[in-house]
Amino acid sequence: GFDNVVEMPTPILTPEVAAALDAGRPVVALESTIISHGLPRPRNHEAALEFEQLLRDRDVVPATIAVLDGVPRIGLDADGVRRIADDDLAKASVRDLPILAALGGSGATTVAATARLAALAGIRVFATGGLGGVHRGASSTFDESADLSVLAENPVTVVSAGVKSVLDIPATLERLETLSIPVVGYGTREFPAFWLRESGYQLDWQVSGAAQIAAIMRARDELGARQGIVVANPIPLAQQWDPSEHDRVLAEAFAAADAAGVRGKAVTPFLLGYIVDASGGRSLEVNLDLARNNVKVAAEIAHAWSALSR
Amino acid sequence: GFDNVVEMPTPILTPEVAAALDAGRPVVALESTIISHGLPRPRNHEAALEFEQLLRDRDVVPATIAVLDGVPRIGLDADGVRRIADDDLAKASVRDLPILAALGGSGATTVAATARLAALAGIRVFATGGLGGVHRGASSTFDESADLSVLAENPVTVVSAGVKSVLDIPATLERLETLSIPVVGYGTREFPAFWLRESGYQLDWQVSGAAQIAAIMRARDELGARQGIVVANPIPLAQQWDPSEHDRVLAEAFAAADAAGVRGKAVTPFLLGYIVDASGGRSLEVNLDLARNNVKVAAEIAHAWSALSR
Amino acid sequence: GFDNVVEMPTPILTPEVAAALDAGRPVVALESTIISHGLPRPRNHEAALEFEQLLRDRDVVPATIAVLDGVPRIGLDADGVRRIADDDLAKASVRDLPILAALGGSGATTVAATARLAALAGIRVFATGGLGGVHRGASSTFDESADLSVLAENPVTVVSAGVKSVLDIPATLERLETLSIPVVGYGTREFPAFWLRESGYQLDWQVSGAAQIAAIMRARDELGARQGIVVANPIPLAQQWDPSEHDRVLAEAFAAADAAGVRGKAVTPFLLGYIVDASGGRSLEVNLDLARNNVKVAAEIAHAWSALSR
Numbered sequence: 001g002f003d004n005v006v007e008m009p010t011p012i013l014t015p016e017v018a019a020a021l022d023a024g025r026p027v028v029a030l031e032s033t034i035i036s037h038g039l040p041r042p043r044n045h046e047a048a049l050e051f052e053q054l055l056r057d058r059d060v061v062p063a064t065i066a067v068l069d070g071v072p073r074i075g076l077d078a079d080g081v082r083r084i085a086d087d088d089l090a091k092a093s094v095r096d097l098p099i100l101a102a103l104g105g106s107g108a109t110t111v112a113a114t115a116r117l118a119a120l121a122g123i124r125v126f127a128t129g130g131l132g133g134v135h136r137g138a139s140s141t142f143d144e145s146a147d148l149s150v151l152a153e154n155p156v157t158v159v160s161a162g163v164k165s166v167l168d169i170p171a172t173l174e175r176l177e178t179l180s181i182p183v184v185g186y187g188t189r190e191f192p193a194f195w196l197r198e199s200g201y202q203l204d205w206q207v208s209g210a211a212q213i214a215a216i217m218r219a220r221d222e223l224g225a226r227q228g229i230v231v232a233n234p235i236p237l238a239q240q241w242d243p244s245e246h247d248r249v250l251a252e253a254f255a256a257a258d259a260a261g262v263r264g265k266a267v268t269p270f271l272l273g274y275i276v277d278a279s280g281g282r283s284l285e286v287n288l289d290l291a292r293n294n295v296k297v298a299a300e301i302a303h304a305w306s307a308l309s310r
Numbered sequence: 311g312f313d314n315v316v317e318m319p320t321p322i323l324t325p326e327v328a329a330a331l332d333a334g335r336p337v338v339a340l341e342s343t344i345i346s347h348g349l350p351r352p353r354n355h356e357a358a359l360e361f362e363q364l365l366r367d368r369d370v371v372p373a374t375i376a377v378l379d380g381v382p383r384i385g386l387d388a389d390g391v392r393r394i395a396d397d398d399l400a401k402a403s404v405r406d407l408p409i410l411a412a413l414g415g416s417g418a419t420t421v422a423a424t425a426r427l428a429a430l431a432g433i434r435v436f437a438t439g440g441l442g443g444v445h446r447g448a449s450s451t452f453d454e455s456a457d458l459s460v461l462a463e464n465p466v467t468v469v470s471a472g473v474k475s476v477l478d479i480p481a482t483l484e485r486l487e488t489l490s491i492p493v494v495g496y497g498t499r500e501f502p503a504f505w506l507r508e509s510g511y512q513l514d515w516q517v518s519g520a521a522q523i524a525a526i527m528r529a530r531d532e533l534g535a536r537q538g539i540v541v542a543n544p545i546p547l548a549q550q551w552d553p554s555e556h557d558r559v560l561a562e563a564f565a566a567a568d569a570a571g572v573r574g575k576a577v578t579p580f581l582l583g584y585i586v587d588a589s590g591g592r593s594l595e596v597n598l599d600l601a602r603n604n605v606k607v608a609a610e611i612a613h614a615w616s617a618l619s620r
Numbered sequence: 621g622f623d624n625v626v627e628m629p630t631p632i633l634t635p636e637v638a639a640a641l642d643a644g645r646p647v648v649a650l651e652s653t654i655i656s657h658g659l660p661r662p663r664n665h666e667a668a669l670e671f672e673q674l675l676r677d678r679d680v681v682p683a684t685i686a687v688l689d690g691v692p693r694i695g696l697d698a699d700g701v702r703r704i705a706d707d708d709l710a711k712a713s714v715r716d717l718p719i720l721a722a723l724g725g726s727g728a729t730t731v732a733a734t735a736r737l738a739a740l741a742g743i744r745v746f747a748t749g750g751l752g753g754v755h756r757g758a759s760s761t762f763d764e765s766a767d768l769s770v771l772a773e774n775p776v777t778v779v780s781a782g783v784k785s786v787l788d789i790p791a792t793l794e795r796l797e798t799l800s801i802p803v804v805g806y807g808t809r810e811f812p813a814f815w816l817r818e819s820g821y822q823l824d825w826q827v828s829g830a831a832q833i834a835a836i837m838r839a840r841d842e843l844g845a846r847q848g849i850v851v852a853n854p855i856p857l858a859q860q861w862d863p864s865e866h867d868r869v870l871a872e873a874f875a876a877a878d879a880a881g882v883r884g885k886a887v888t889p890f891l892l893g894y895i896v897d898a899s900g901g902r903s904l905e906v907n908l909d910l911a912r913n914n915v916k917v918a919a920e921i922a923h924a925w926s927a928l929s930r
């Protein structure tokens with residue numbers, strides 16, 4: 001028939017995650033591409049463990065998500081965490097999930113796939129580093145992250161430090177508006193640019209705390225909305241990348257891409273690789289700090305949501 | 311769980327609207343941004359009352375929609391109508407609804423938010439002035455109204471005088487096609503351009519009356535479609551803006567925007583403000599006339615729908 | 621109310637198709653625009669009968685789809701097949717379906733409308749020639765086929781020979797990614813370009829047979845996905861158009877369109893007409909060969925799906 005939504009979806013939850021969800025206790029989803037592709041070994045394994053510990057320290061159950069041997073896993077055991085850090089996993093977006101499941105493959109889930117699997121499992125809060133978006137040059141390449149379209153139909157609140165400045169930030173904000181995805185600044189009216197607190201683009205809404213976000217989530221449900229919610233959470237001022245250094249390295253990166261004749265889809269990975277190298281590790285430290293900051297805010301939201309929805 | 315569509319959505323219907331819907335009697339939704347942002351005070355209050363009266367005179371229950379103090383209202387009392395005319399309300403699109411609800415804010419609903427709330431309430435016919443669309447320059451700005459994507463998934467028949475000529479009309483028609491939203495000309499094969507009967511762009515379908523539209527609505531339901539229906543209803547010839555005056559003022563407006571260095575999202579509001587000023591009030595009269603004309607056609611469709619679906 | 625999906629949709633299935641679906645036996649949907657608009661008379665009638673016979677020879681029930689006199693038909697009788705070949709039918713996309721139904725009109729269904737009606741009827745495998753996509757110049761015209769957005773929300777596996785090289789192939793592949801539609805190469809890692817086995821663009825996934833595709837379909841259902849699946853099935857090497865001749869004719873076609881001042885939506889039909897004429901019938905033979913090849917692969921997938929889902 002036409003309605004293919006099954007009652008017992010494939011993903012397997014750890015007993016800890018399943019018990020927390022059943023009891024309405026706080027759970028936060030974590031993605032695995034930041035571990036597999038965003039950070040170097042062995043630093044990435046430490047980070048995966050640290051993000052989970054940050055949540056446990058706050059009485060929140062972590063649900064790191066990945067596909068292992070064809071099974072979407074909601075929550076990983078110690079070996080699973082090791083595998084997303086040590087194995088050479090491909091990135092898995094939403095459209096890769098049925099293929100990996102059918103072929104028995106493994107993959108590190110992107111923001112899109114993590115949000116989708118979290119939604120399937122009933123997890124409502126998700127902490128990541130930065131959101132995917134519209135790539136520079138997308139008017140000719142059409143390169144737009146599935147993160148946006150997946151958030152348009154999955155009820156997950158994603159805490160991110162905005163969008164990397166290598167992407168087209170104003171176009172990304174426009175696409176979020178077209179897709180009716182709410183974007184709220186966490187203690188700010190300005191959309192952050194990942195490594196930096198400020199992108200130069202203003203938001204319509206600022207919230208002052210987790211309780212407000214939980215109330216927005218409840219109103220969203222009452223209104224029968226399909227969309228998730230983007231919480232734009234800037235890195236603390238003391239931890240942000242020095243803006244002038246950021247601007248210099250970014251300009252160098254664009255010039256290097258141009259000089260190397262890099263085009264189309266290859267541009268963004270080239271820029272990100274260049275930035276890590278040229279910043280002497282500084283961009284990675286900032287990346288870790290903003291991710292930690294997002295995990296902490298997600299923990300607060302998960303508590304507020306648990307209190308409101310129980 | 312994953313299915314968050316609640317059985318008793320937040321919006322509050324007036325007893326009059328609720329009774330009419332229960333009995334299958336004709337109801338037409340009206341938006342509030344045309345009142346709060348589209349017309350000057352106190353003319354806007356008179357217009358809001360007049361649009362409602364036009365419906366009542368035709369035995370149709372008006373349901374003017376707005377968010378007041380956090381509550382989406384389907385149908386307004388006298389004080390509510392006064393507030394959308396007199397208060398300084400922000401525009402509320404679909405993504406603002408849960409935020410306003412959570413924070414207790416107020417907002418005038420756009421075409422998108424009005425269509426969404428009408429659909430939630432079970433109202434199937436909606437009269438507005440002009441539909442939002444793809445903005446000129448959207449290939450670089452990505453500025454596309456949420457009106458289109460919201461109509462792609464809410465079963466509301468929107469009667470409009472097409473799309474303002476300051477937008478990118480052919481791109482808007484393409485987007486409507488890509489999103490599988492039916493567009494029918496009401497007594498015309500040509501898509502209208504708001505102030506003008508003709509945009510230069512042809513439609514695939516022309517309907518000759520309200521009964522045909524009601525039959526399309528029923529077929530749409532039988533086919534399990536998600537999309538709404540756009541009824542393109544040109545202003546009567548005697549009331550349209552003089553085309554040569556329109557073209558002259560529009561050209562001046564674009565030149566003024568260029569000279570003032572207006573860019574991106576700021577262009578459309580600049581153009582609309584310029585046009586109102588430069589036309590010496592003529593564009594406002596046309597705006598009122600086409601809105602009245604849309605309300606009358608919507609009343610006919612609501613009667614035909616009531617007869618067919620009861 | 622808000623949920624307008626009816627239990628008994630309008631489309632009428634032939635007894636043969638209905639019985640096969642009830643019993644879980646293999647069924648493959650076929651579109652009608654390839655017959656009405658893609659092939660010349662009387663060759664098109666022979667092709668329609670041949671595609672059906674290819675399926676019957678493989679113990680698969682064909683379900684050629686069209687709208688006749690307002691009724692969406694899932695499976696055609698002999699007179700229906702004759703009509704899609706001989707009558708001057710308009711193309712019917714998804715948004716035309718309720719209009720044709722209400723007005724009693726007839727239309728040949730596009731990939732989008734065929735996929736939608738197949739999904740409504742519970743048919744899960746569909747063979748076509750080429751998929752619609754993003755048109756060249758779409759960054760300014762916004763001309764993108766509804767095929768893509770319809771496949772984003774209908775659970776049909778479409779077997780095609782990729783996308784015609786007159787379209788913007790890389791942009792089409794990006795849009796499929798943004799919409800989370802899985803694309804798998806059938807025995808190839810390279811996306812085909814309709815008349816040619818190779819487009820120059822690589823796929824993330826290659827499958828080696830129908831059983832793998834059926835397994836992906838089952839995983840898709842278990843994951844509650846809305847998307848269909850694109851199976852990119854290149855024409856056999858011996859049957860493809862000679863690449864150098866293809867490139868020469870295509871370059872001539874673009875030059876002719878430019879010289880004739882053809883713009884916007886008119887470009888693709890102009891190019892396709894030019895190519896048929898300039899190739900001396902060779903492009904049509906290739907078109908028939910790739911369509912036959914897609915029908916045969918679809919038959920295998922329908923058998924594998926029947927075995928897996930029964």
Ligand SMILES: [Mn+2]
Pocket residue numbers: 143144145797
């Ligand atoms: Mn991409």
Ligand SMILES: [Mn+2]
Pocket residue numbers: 177453454455
């Ligand atoms: Mn906009």
Ligand SMILES: [Mn+2]
Pocket residue numbers: 487763764765
């Ligand atoms: Mn098109």
